[in-house]
Amino acid sequence: MAERPTIPFTTPFPAPGEAKYVAESLASGLTSGDGPFTRQATELLEPLVGGGRCLLTTSCTHALEMSALLLDIQPGDEVILPSFTFVSTVNAFVLRGAVPVFVDIRPDTFNLDETLVEAAVTGRTRAIVVVHYGGVGCEMDVIGEVARRHGIAVVEDNAHGLGGRYRGSALGSLGVLATQSFHATKNISCGEGGALVSNDPVLFERAEIIREKGTNRSQFYRGMVDKYRWMDVGSSYLPSDVLAALLVAQLEHFDAIQARRHEIWSAYDRDLADWRAATGSVGQYVPEHCEHPAHVYALLLPTAEDRTAFIEHLAAAGIVAPFHYVPLHDSPVGARLGRVGEGGCEVTGDVSARLVRLPLFAGLGDADLGRVLEAITAFAPSA
Numbered sequence: 001m002a003e004r005p006t007i008p009f010t011t012p013f014p015a016p017g018e019a020k021y022v023a024e025s026l027a028s029g030l031t032s033g034d035g036p037f038t039r040q041a042t043e044l045l046e047p048l049v050g051g052g053r054c055l056l057t058t059s060c061t062h063a064l065e066m067s068a069l070l071l072d073i074q075p076g077d078e079v080i081l082p083s084f085t086f087v088s089t090v091n092a093f094v095l096r097g098a099v100p101v102f103v104d105i106r107p108d109t110f111n112l113d114e115t116l117v118e119a120a121v122t123g124r125t126r127a128i129v130v131v132h133y134g135g136v137g138c139e140m141d142v143i144g145e146v147a148r149r150h151g152i153a154v155v156e157d158n159a160h161g162l163g164g165r166y167r168g169s170a171l172g173s174l175g176v177l178a179t180q181s182f183h184a185t186k187n188i189s190c191g192e193g194g195a196l197v198s199n200d201p202v203l204f205e206r207a208e209i210i211r212e213k214g215t216n217r218s219q220f221y222r223g224m225v226d227k228y229r230w231m232d233v234g235s236s237y238l239p240s241d242v243l244a245a246l247l248v249a250q251l252e253h254f255d256a257i258q259a260r261r262h263e264i265w266s267a268y269d270r271d272l273a274d275w276r277a278a279t280g281s282v283g284q285y286v287p288e289h290c291e292h293p294a295h296v297y298a299l300l301l302p303t304a305e306d307r308t309a310f311i312e313h314l315a316a317a318g319i320v321a322p323f324h325y326v327p328l329h330d331s332p333v334g335a336r337l338g339r340v341g342e343g344g345c346e347v348t349g350d351v352s353a354r355l356v357r358l359p360l361f362a363g364l365g366d367a368d369l370g371r372v373l374e375a376i377t378a379f380a381p382s383a
């Protein structure tokens with residue numbers, strides 16, 4: 001039999017209109033930041049994050065760095081965050097000298113365990129950074145209440161969560177700041193890109209300045225000041241309008257992309273139910289009050305050995321199913337600069353050793369989806 005092509009874990013959706021918009025952007029000569037496509041992308045994005053004001057950035061990593069600058073994080077300040085996340089969530093704050101305080105995740109949603117957050121608060125705590133894993137909302141009512149009681153900011157690393165909802169509210173609208181990613185691996189992508197979302201007008205005004213090298217150039221372009229000056233410590237966090245052109249085409253197809261991703265996610269959930277029960281594998285728990293955006297389909301295999309065998313089994317069938325996240329609390333930098341909250345990060349270690357993600361992208365056709373399902377159901381963990 002002929003070798004069948006490999007089914008990737010993810011690949012960006014080729015949205016109709018991308019090449020046309022990019023060509024238009026190049027032809028216009030308006031290729032620097034904050035051009036017409038940036039304005040259009042921003043207008044398309046804001047309703048998806050609950051109406052908060054958005055600034056496109058060069059990445060989610062950079063939007064997180066902006067968040068740390070906006071909150072005036074100082075050396076020695078503490079920031080509470082999960083260890084089970086991408087390194088950027090933590091790096092952004094460590095770059096300002098913060099001490100990351102790693103709190104464990106829940107074994108069912110893989111989100112920050114809201115019952116452990118308050119015990120991690122000290123007099124030096126300045127922020128809680130939540131990551132909505134797979135776009136399943138963290139328990140924001142509980143976390144928000146702890147933050148209010150202690151006068152701490154909540155930042156949402158919403159890299160997974162575009163289009164998700166918690167108790168009816170859009171993810172990205174629940175913290176004082178939120179960050180989005182348009183990396184090639186995310187639901188909507190422009191290769192490398194992101195956005196900062198702000199629900200606070202004062203922070204938003206400062207964010208515009210920090211993003212433009214610390215100058216009020218944005219106000220100057222709007223005719224609000226007669227010259228632009230150095231107003232704040234900042235950097236260059238705005239993407240080229242060429243990338244924003246790509247993003248416009250992607251955002252115009254948001255509903256279609258999401259509809260297909262949900263079909264695939266639901267097929268995994270439904271068609272693997274018997275296999276999961278038979279093998280003792282479990283999927284991510286989605287609470288009744290959370291609407292997820294089909295960003296990740298994660299499976300927990302019974303043991304770490306089963307996970308390794310499962311990944312090898314799928315690889316032999318030409319299917320890429322990667323694991324993640326390698327815990328940050330006991331990584332070389334995390335262990336040196338951070339501290340672990342009360343109770344440790346045992347769940348993080350366990351989930352990290354047993355979790356695997358299935359192929360999920362809008363371009364995955366029914367035949368390939370069938371191949372993935374067939375390969376999975378042919379796998380039996382060694383008892």
Ligand SMILES: *Cc1c(COP(=O)(O)O)cnc(C)c1O
Nearest residue numbers: 059060061086088159181183194
């Ligand atoms: C992808 C991701 C990031 C980083 O996004 P970039 O746009 O690549 O900088 C940060 N946090 C989480 C949780 C992510 O999944």
